[in-house]
Amino acid sequence: MPVMSPTPRENDTTERVEVPLPRETSRELWLLVGVFLSARLMSIWWFQPLHSEVGTFYFPFAWLQGRGVFPFLHYWFEHPPLLAYLVVALRYLSLALCGAGDVAWERLCLVRTTQVASVVWELASLHLLYAMAKVLRGPKAATRACWVYVALFSTGFVSLSFLETFPVFLMLASLYLAFYSKPAWSALVLAGGFMAKMLPVGILPAILKCDARWRWRFLSLVVFLGGVAAVAAPFLGAGRRWLLLSFECAAKRPPWTTAWALLDRRYDFGYVGPGAKDQTPDFFAERSGFGVVPWAREVLEGVPREVFGPPGMNRLVFYHIAAHFATNLAFLDSRPRTGETFLWVYGGVGVALGVFYLLTFARMPSALPPRRRLFLGAFTMFLVFFYAKGWSPQFVLYLVPLLLIAFPLGEGGLWSLAFTILVFLEMPVWVVYVHGRPDLLMADQLLLHGITIARTALLLIVAARLYPRLFND
Template sequence: MSTQVQSRIRLQRPPWTLLVLVVLFRLGTLLLLRPGGFVYDFSDYGWYRQMAQYSNEGFYPFIHYWMEYPPPFPWLNVLVYRLSLWLPPALDARLWHHWLLGLALLPFDIGILALLHTLARALHGRGFALWVASVYALLFIPLYTWAGWFDSMAVFMLLLAVWLILAERPAWAGFALGVGFLVKVSPILPIVVAVQRFRQPEQGWRGWVSRANVRLVLALAASLAALSLPWLWLNADMFLATFRSLTGRSSWETIWALLSGYFGYGVVSPERFIPAPPQAIHPERVPGVLILFITALFGFWLWTRPLDWKQPRVQIGFHALTLSMFLLASPGWSPQFLTWVLPWVLLVMPLAPSPHQRLTPAWHAVGLALLLSVVNTLEWLYFPLWSAYPLVLALIVIIRTAGLAWLAWHAWRLCRETTRSSVA
């Protein structure tokens, strides 16, 4: 790796002015605004608090009951709740927990901005990095998601792993992948690129077991073991129930749910103290296993194409492609998932060549980000306001699906054209 590329890949903070404005904007939101406005209480913070209240009776996650998320966040939530009990009573009992949880998640949200700035600088220089960070900071969905859900924690782990792969730090990348998997499963996806990046193709099949790949896998296994074995020892059934819940849920708010005639939201088994697999709430016309198998097969074919995996643009492009395909094949979608997508829209779309010019105009990226944001906002409003009109949800899902497919196409073009340019 050249010295110039190495300097670009070093973790770079955004300008202080942007950081201060973003932090103050989020703190003001946390203190004075309530997610959902006058429509509905959309925030999951209240539900997180309800689950943490089990600790008042001596019940704790993955010891006495299971959750649909692996242990790191549920236990962070319990610790925040226990700390909130030490503070003076407020007019609203939710106040201290809400504030403290938002503060606990704020470093992850700001970390996303710093990592985006660093990745963008590695791709196209300082000016592009400032543009990406500024546009992301001005988008509504990341702010709103941080104020009501914990996805910023998982997105941070995913982008951290991507940066560590780009910076050629296999052991740390493996550690980030393992921790990310046990935050919300999906941050394991960058391993697809990591294995190719750390392979040594000149050694043939032996290149797959390069020293870097061995370090990657060992660090991944060590982090998974360190964070899983205590829960397996304390109550394996409750720990494994989390992963069983991921495989047993019916489709919701996706094209696959529409094909099955389901226009509701995702439902998780309410029996938290019984580690039984969840029951499907509607029959699937297209089996989820078949969808994932076909997607994985197609993804494997793309993964084996001759790409220049040493190029940062190829790595970033394939990360975006992997996530897009995963979300397209996934049986479920919740509006907060858009926070996973927006960083890749801003990183990939402006750099992917369009059919008629070298680069897609930046406003194409902003346009797609805004379109997905508007559709996502309407999806939040659908259930309290328009659930009697399923056509509204169908249009929302179709537009979002088309947007994800459009991102996947641009990501693949970025991988292919970058490889052609490097070979030429």
């Protein structure tokens, strides 16, 4: 058995492939890029989604930069520092490109700047998707997989509405480097992905299977932890408590829109902030017990109210922002509503899943060939999303590229379409048109349960389809 798995070659495919002429392939790829860029950029110019995470929830934080208030120095953020300071950088870039103006103008500029940046990262992700799929199934099949990616509603929706394209690019870049037997570089890139959104950590086991020698595995772990420490280092002084609160929020945040949320009788989407009863000026008072820093109320009340969105969203967003200045996260409602039942079931499933995964990892060879490293990364990511407490529609962007790389187009495309349909039913159908309407209470419950159960089943089915590929070339 080789100590180091070989680097994949261009003809290292798993099935018979039809290889088109290079000129034909090149022209189709340029057409693909042209269609992708024109569709995304024209959508940015003319068609805007009903919801923009940047415009709704990130813009107020970006506005506070002008007051000298920054994440992890003056407040905590529900995502790690790399994503938080990406928003900081995009805010400065939008001001440099568009100039200052009224609130509506500056919000629009930040949203459009973020959307253009998302297209750049998405184009890089599309290249990585093509490169890995090409090695597995040849250039023609890889190009078709990219066409499916471009055509799906879910990828365009997430690209225009969220910042997910950045951590997804880092996840795919890390998997690509592991695929090409560069574990140290892969671990370094993955550290960036982890400090942007934490979810890409599922690629780490694939990195550890690049080399059978323990010293090289240990080196990969050291590089990963060193990269994480390097990103965290600027905040370990004055911002240490805010950094710890960010990870505490991830641990204490109650489940939302998953099977675990249904088990705990939670039928809402993931809102990080105080509940309706705590959305009062008393939230800032010392007697509330939330430990909001004393100067936060004065700073936030000095911000123009339109920064926090339209009248219907104003109060919700204001207290969402205010919650990030609290040093006690008791407002998160993290105590299980079903008591010990939830803890026993969720904990029991976690133990069983952990044991199963460790046995699977140990059963595999010490060093996997490239394609099986890819399958291991995809398999782990699907298990991560199965066991994760929460699910948001933008998470589909982590899954679609993995499906199109790991499976032949007929299967991977169908799985991607199934996840896309569920995402559409969740947002906008459930979130915008059904949820919270008293006259649609029955439809609200049925739709949420149906979407959640179907998604959970799909995650398990795809993981089961990937499992045999971990042991066979």
